[in-house]
Amino acid sequence: MANVVVVGAQWGDEGKGKIVDWLSEQADIVVRFQGGHNAGHTLVIGNQVYKLSLLPSGVVREGKLSIIGNGVVVDPKALIDEIDRLGGQGVAVTPDRLRIAENATLILSLHRELEAIRESGASRIGTTKRGIGPAYEDKVGRRAIRVMDLADLPALRGKIERMLVHHNALRRGYGMGELSPETVYEELAGYAPRILPYTDSIWSLLDARRREGKRILFEGAQGALLDIDHGTYPYVTSSNTVAAQAATGSGMGPGSIGYVLGICKAYTTRVGEGPFPSEQDNEIGRLIGERGHEFGTVTGRPRRCGWFDAVLVRQTVRTSGINGIALTKLDILDGFKEIKVCVGYRLDGREIDHLPASEHAQAQVEPIYETIEGWDEPTAGARSWADLPAQAIKYVRWVEELIGCPVALLSTSPERDDTILVQNPFET
Incomplete structure (x- = not known):
């Protein structure tokens, strides 16, 4: 019995949603392992149409555990909006149905603003302007705010100040107004009560479920030709989209990956x-x-x-x-x-x-x-x-x-x- 990784074999938009939904019926766990809410899956189940951007495709099915892995950058506002939208369609997204990696990086409004102004210039590459790239930049620059930081609000201000040393310098260069640490703190503190109930140590959870013999489906976003290393650089996304990222982006070893299905x-x-x-x-x-x-x-x-x-x-x-x-x-x-x-x-x-x-x-x-x-x-x-x-x-x-x-x-x-x-x- 193989755990399955689904990846786009072109530039994304290959129809992964339908295939992942079909496979998720056989899986116990569905894991998103990279990207952000720049992805898009349309699921048609009976007469109901679900449009997902950040949530794994398995979230609309009863009895399935959906996971947002550490390789994903999470916009808390977009996540809450998507959870509420599904709730309006009759899908209650509870912590029994969804878990989020505590070490996943957060996308903030300042990331969206930065990407939008970059994309308004002559050097645009055609991004969705949703802050994905700047959030990954902060991750590799070791100044990101992560999901786990929402659980320790007293320590959060110092991390915000460290991040703003970088971002306010950029904002000055682009002619944008500087941000105060308090503004960013209030934004994050407001999200904490809605996000924290879903957080978990995903690497440990997945390892335990794998040992129990659970079927795991790894769901990628975009396509392999948008991979930051193997795609049409610089016209790519800001993460690795190839199948190997399923291991890194979920905290599982490569030996846990079985069949790779390309769409x-x-x-x-x-x-x-x-x-x-x-x-x-x-x-x-x-x-x-x-x-x-x-x-x-x-x-x-x-x-x-x-x-x-x-x-x-x-x-x-x-x-x-x-x-x-x-x-x-x-x-x-x-x-x-x-x-x-x-x-x-x-x-x-x-x-x-x-x-x-x-x-x-x-x-x-x-x-x-x-x-x-x-x-x-x-x-x-x-x-x-x-x-x-x-x-x-x-x-x-x-x-x-x-x-x-x-x-x-x-x-x-x-x-x-x-x-x-x-x-x-x-x-x-």
Whole structure:
């Protein structure tokens, strides 16, 4: 029985919510291990639609323990708002259902303000302006306020003063007004009663549950191509999004990780700035975007769309150690007379089989496409291979060959039951 890590195999927005929800029914514990409320999952359960940003997808299911790990940066206001919103939908998020790592870093309003002013300049990278990056900067700069600090308010003022030495210098440089320690203290002290009941020593809790034989599902945010080390730097998020972070971001050893499931669309999308070799800034891209409803769950921003890039997914299969792929939104390609796939790049007159690490080189690569015949019959709602057109099956097999990884699940609509299971990650 394997513990399962779910990661995005592209730039995020691959449809992880549906897959994680499907897997969470089999899991005992669901753990978010990185990112913040810049993530977005849409879950459709019966007639109810849940939009989650910070809370793990398992939180809407009875009898499941959801955990926000130490690798996550937590905006207390956003967390409380999300808990209250779910409460309005009939989901009571109690400490029996949710635990938060005591050593997770907090996002404060000053982080949001700092990111917003940075993103208003010429050097913007297309962030969600939610303070994620500045909070991670404080974490590695060893000046962050952490969840556990809310439990010791008398000692909090000194930590705030230390943090403001850095932030007020930045605010002066950007022409912003300085903050007083008391203002930040009042903000944090107001959150403490709502946040503290959920806190726990997560590494210890998970170790005990693992030894009991509980099934653990690790849920990542964004995608592997937004990883701070392995993504399209500097147009990346501020955390490690690859599967190895599941161990670091939850306090479990790497031996506790079993099967890695990568999620990718049958085409490619990206939000924000940065390279996108197979982007179709034309009628094809617009058609994919319209049919796929490609707008960000968190921001509502339209996503850039293009053909499936096998080079990139093959690369993330390796950097995340992906064992199987969940291929989503195959139905969006229904009716295309021909479908292209990027199988390589051309850079400075030579062919290469990977995305180079250099920002300049990434901007210069040209896609090399191969074309396959499309299909007219619908794949939408298919729940078995027999329901799929032969040409659609051929496309899936071609993708498997190009990325060097088998398709474990195939998703053909947002409905959770419209899923073709090839290999159950929990039963490997």
